[in-house]
Amino acid sequence: MKQRMRTIAVLCAVAVMALLVAGCTTVAPAPAAAPAAPEAAATTAPTEEAAAEAAAGEFTLAPAIAERVASGQPLRIYVSYHDVSNEFAPFLKAGVEKAAADLGVEARFVGPVGADAEQQIAELENLVEAGAEGLAISSVSTDALAPVINRFIAAGIPVVTYNTDNPESNRLAFAGQDLEQSGYEAAKVLAELLSGQGDVIITTLDAAAQWSIDRETGARRAFAEYPGINVLTTVNTGTEPQEIYAAVENAMLANPSVTGALSLECCSTPALGEYVKRNGLQGQVTVVGFDELPTTLDLIKNGFIAASISQAPERQGYEAVRMLVDFLKGNPIADVDTGVGVIDASNVDEYLK
Amino acid sequence: MAQQATSATGQRSTGVTMSERIKRVLRARETGVLIALLLMCIFLWQVSPAFLTVRNLLNIGRQISLIGIMAIGMTFVLISREIDLSVGSIYALSGLATGMLLIAGAPLWLALLIGLLIGVSAGAANGLLSTYGLLPSFIATLGMMSVLRGIALLMTNGQPVTINESSGVAPDTLSAFFFIGQGRLLDVIPMQLVFFIAVSLIGWILLSKTVFGFRVYAVGGSDKAARVSGIKVYQTKILAFVIMGFLAALSGILSLAFLPSGQAGRTGVGVELDVIAAAVIGGASLSGGEGTILGTILGVLIIGVLRNGLVLTGVSPFWQEAIIGLVIILAVGLDKWTSSRRRAA
Numbered sequence: 001m002k003q004r005m006r007t008i009a010v011l012c013a014v015a016v017m018a019l020l021v022a023g024c025t026t027v028a029p030a031p032a033a034a035p036a037a038p039e040a041a042a043t044t045a046p047t048e049e050a051a052a053e054a055a056a057g058e059f060t061l062a063p064a065i066a067e068r069v070a071s072g073q074p075l076r077i078y079v080s081y082h083d084v085s086n087e088f089a090p091f092l093k094a095g096v097e098k099a100a101a102d103l104g105v106e107a108r109f110v111g112p113v114g115a116d117a118e119q120q121i122a123e124l125e126n127l128v129e130a131g132a133e134g135l136a137i138s139s140v141s142t143d144a145l146a147p148v149i150n151r152f153i154a155a156g157i158p159v160v161t162y163n164t165d166n167p168e169s170n171r172l173a174f175a176g177q178d179l180e181q182s183g184y185e186a187a188k189v190l191a192e193l194l195s196g197q198g199d200v201i202i203t204t205l206d207a208a209a210q211w212s213i214d215r216e217t218g219a220r221r222a223f224a225e226y227p228g229i230n231v232l233t234t235v236n237t238g239t240e241p242q243e244i245y246a247a248v249e250n251a252m253l254a255n256p257s258v259t260g261a262l263s264l265e266c267c268s269t270p271a272l273g274e275y276v277k278r279n280g281l282q283g284q285v286t287v288v289g290f291d292e293l294p295t296t297l298d299l300i301k302n303g304f305i306a307a308s309i310s311q312a313p314e315r316q317g318y319e320a321v322r323m324l325v326d327f328l329k330g331n332p333i334a335d336v337d338t339g340v341g342v343i344d345a346s347n348v349d350e351y352l353k
Numbered sequence: 354m355a356q357q358a359t360s361a362t363g364q365r366s367t368g369v370t371m372s373e374r375i376k377r378v379l380r381a382r383e384t385g386v387l388i389a390l391l392l393m394c395i396f397l398w399q400v401s402p403a404f405l406t407v408r409n410l411l412n413i414g415r416q417i418s419l420i421g422i423m424a425i426g427m428t429f430v431l432i433s434r435e436i437d438l439s440v441g442s443i444y445a446l447s448g449l450a451t452g453m454l455l456i457a458g459a460p461l462w463l464a465l466l467i468g469l470l471i472g473v474s475a476g477a478a479n480g481l482l483s484t485y486g487l488l489p490s491f492i493a494t495l496g497m498m499s500v501l502r503g504i505a506l507l508m509t510n511g512q513p514v515t516i517n518e519s520s521g522v523a524p525d526t527l528s529a530f531f532f533i534g535q536g537r538l539l540d541v542i543p544m545q546l547v548f549f550i551a552v553s554l555i556g557w558i559l560l561s562k563t564v565f566g567f568r569v570y571a572v573g574g575s576d577k578a579a580r581v582s583g584i585k586v587y588q589t590k591i592l593a594f595v596i597m598g599f600l601a602a603l604s605g606i607l608s609l610a611f612l613p614s615g616q617a618g619r620t621g622v623g624v625e626l627d628v629i630a631a632a633v634i635g636g637a638s639l640s641g642g643e644g645t646i647l648g649t650i651l652g653v654l655i656i657g658v659l660r661n662g663l664v665l666t667g668v669s670p671f672w673q674e675a676i677i678g679l680v681i682i683l684a685v686g687l688d689k690w691t692s693s694r695r696r697a698a
Contacts, residue, residue: 085511085618113506114618233667241612241620246416250664253403253412270614278535294515295614352519 095317434641476598534610
C-alpha cells in the first residue's frame with residue numbers, strides 16, 4: 001500500500017522534473033547556433049573553377065567505362081535519390097527520364113524508400129558491381145555518403161551530386177539549389193511582405209538535418225538584415241503529417257504575437273496555410289514556404305500562403321544526367337545552380353497546369 | 354511501513370469499508386498515471402498561460418484522438434498477448450485509398466466502406482498469420498507493415514493525395530467528408546475527439562462487460578488454460594487484430610479528412626510506436642493478460658499533454674522525444690520494480 005503510494009509519488013515527481021529540466025533549457029534550437037559553413041555563405045557565384053579543377057584533378061576514368069563509352073553502347077547511369085517515396089521524387093524522376101530520352105542513355109532513377117543511408121549505400125554498391133558508367137547522388141547524409149562517393153571516384157567511376165549536395169566528398173560537380181541561398185531568398189520574401197516588422201517563427205520537418213540547417217542559416221542571415229524582425233523560435237515539426245499540423249497548432253498558440261511564418265520545406269508549408277485558413281488569420285499571419293505541392297499551390301491561389309520557393313526539381317533530375325553524359329564525352333562540367341523561383345498569387349496559375 | 358502493509362492485507366476480504374475502497378482505488382495502476390497526468394497539468398498551468406484555455410485543451414483533445422483510437426485497438430491486441438506493428442501502414446493505405454476513391458468520383462459511403470474494409474482485411478491477415486500461420490505477431494505484422502506501405506506507394510505512385518475543391522470531388526461529398534475530420538459537434542467539440550470518445554466507450558464495454566472481453570484476458574493470461582476451458586484462442590486473437598485493423602483504418606480516414614492531404618511515404622510513419630507507448634504507459638502488458646481502456650486513455654493523454662506542454666513552454670524540440678521515452682521507461686519500470694519488491698517482502 002505505502003509502496004504503491006510511493007510509486008505514484010516518484011512517478012509524478014519524475015514527470016514534473018522532466019518538464020522542469022526541459023523548461024529551464026528553453027529555446028535556442030541546435031541549428032541556430034550550428035556552425036554551418038560560414039565561408040560558403042559568401043560565395044554565390046558559380047564555382048566553375050573549383051569544379052573544373054576537381055574534374056581535371058586526380059580523376060581518371062576506369063578502363064572498363066572508357067571502353068564502354070568508346071564502343072558506343074548505351075551508357076548506364078544511375079540517379080540515386082535519398083528517398084524515392086517523398087513528394088519530390090516523381091518530379092526528379094520525370095527529369096531523369098526526359099534526359100535519358102533526349103540524350104539516348106539508359107538512366108534509371110533509384111534510391112531507398114524512406115531516407116535511409118545504409119540502404120542507399122548498399123544499393124549503389126550493388127549497382128556499381130553490376131556495371132555503371134556514371135552516378136548522380138543526392139545524399140541522405142553527407143557524412144555517411146562521402147566515403148562511398150570518394151571510393152567510387154577513386155575507382156574511376158564518375159559521380160556528380162544533385163538536389164542535396166555532398167560538399168565533403170570529391171564529387172565532380174553539383175546540380176541543384178544552393179540551400180543556404182534558397183533559405184536566404186525565402187526569408188527575404190517574407191521580410192519584405194512584412195515590411196521589415198514583426199514576430200516570426202520558422203518551421204521545419206527536421207531541424208537537425210543538413211539541408212534544414214543550411215536553409216535556416218540562410219534564413220536567419222536574411223532576417224538579421226531587418227532590425228524590426230524578431231525570430232521567436234524554430235519549430236521542429238517531425239515528418240508525419242498529423243504531427244506536423246499538431247506542432248504548427250501548438251506553436252501558433254504558444255506565440256500569439258506571430259505575424260509571419262517561414263517554412264523551410266515542402267510539407268509544413270501547407271500545414272501553416274491550412275492553419276491560417278481555419279483560424280481566420282488571413283491578413284494577420286503571412287506564410288512563406290517551399291515547393292509546389294498541389295495543396296500549397298491551392299492555398300497560394302486562395303491567399304492563405306503568400307509565396308512559395310520553387311526548386312525546379314525536374315531540371316535538377318535532368319541536369320544530373322546531362323552533366324554525367326557531358327563528362328563521359330570528355331567535356332568539362334561545372335556546378336549548375338537550378339535557381340530559386342518565387343511562386344505567388346501573380347504566377348500560381350502557371351504552376352497549377 | 355511494513356507494518357501498515359500487513360495490516361492493510363490483514364483487513365482484506367472482510368466487509369468493504371470506505372477506507373478499503375479508497376485504498377483499492379489508490380492501488381490501481383491507473384491512479385499513478387492519473388496523478389502524474391494531473392501534476393503535469395498543474396505544472397503547465399502555472400508556467401504557461403496558454404495551457405489551461407478551452408482552445409488549447411480542445412486542441413490537445415483533437416491531437417491525441419487519432420493515436421487514441423488506434424491505442425484502444427492496440428489494448429485488445431496487447432492483452433491477448435500479441436502486437437501489431439503494421440498500424441501505421443494500415444492507417445496510410447486506408448486513408449489514401451478512401452481519398453483516391455473520392456477523387457475518382459465514388460460516393461462517400463462507398464469510399465468509407467472500402468477504406469474500412471481494407472483495414473478489416475489487413476487486420477484479418479495479421480490475425481491469420483499470427484495464429485494459423487504460426488508466425489510470431491511481431492514478425493507477421495512487421496512484414497505486413499512493409500507490404501501495406503509498398504502497396505500504398507504503388508497505388509499512389511508516391512504522389513500526394515489531396516482532397517480539395519480543385520480535386521474534382523462533388524461539393525456536398527467534400528463538405529460531408531470534411532465534417533468527419535474537421536467538423537465540430539455543436540460547433541465546439543472536434544469530430545475526431547467525438548470519434549475517440551465513442552470508440553473508447555465501445556471498447557470499454559467490449560473489454561470489460563462482454564464474454565469476448567473476458568476471453569481476450571483469458572487468452573492473454575494463458576493460452577493453454579484458455580484452450581482447456583473451451584475458449585477458441587485463435588478466433589479471439591484474430592478478432593482482436595480485426596478490431597485493431599478497423600480502428601487503424603478509421604484513424605487513417607479521419608486523418609485524410611482533416612489535413613486534407615496524405616502521402617504514402619510519410620503518412621502514419623512511426624505512429625505504431627506512439628500507439629504502443631500509450632497503451633503501455635497506461636498499464637497494458639507486452640506479455641499479455643493486463644491492460645484497461647481507462648489506462649490506455651490516460652497513457653494517450655500523458656503523451657499528448659507532454660507534446661503540447663513542451664511546445665507551449667518553448668522547450669528545444671529535441672527534448673520531446675527523450676522525455677517521452679523517459680516517461681515510458683519510468684511508468685512501466687516503477688510499476689515493475691516496486692511490485693517485485695512487494696512480492697519479495
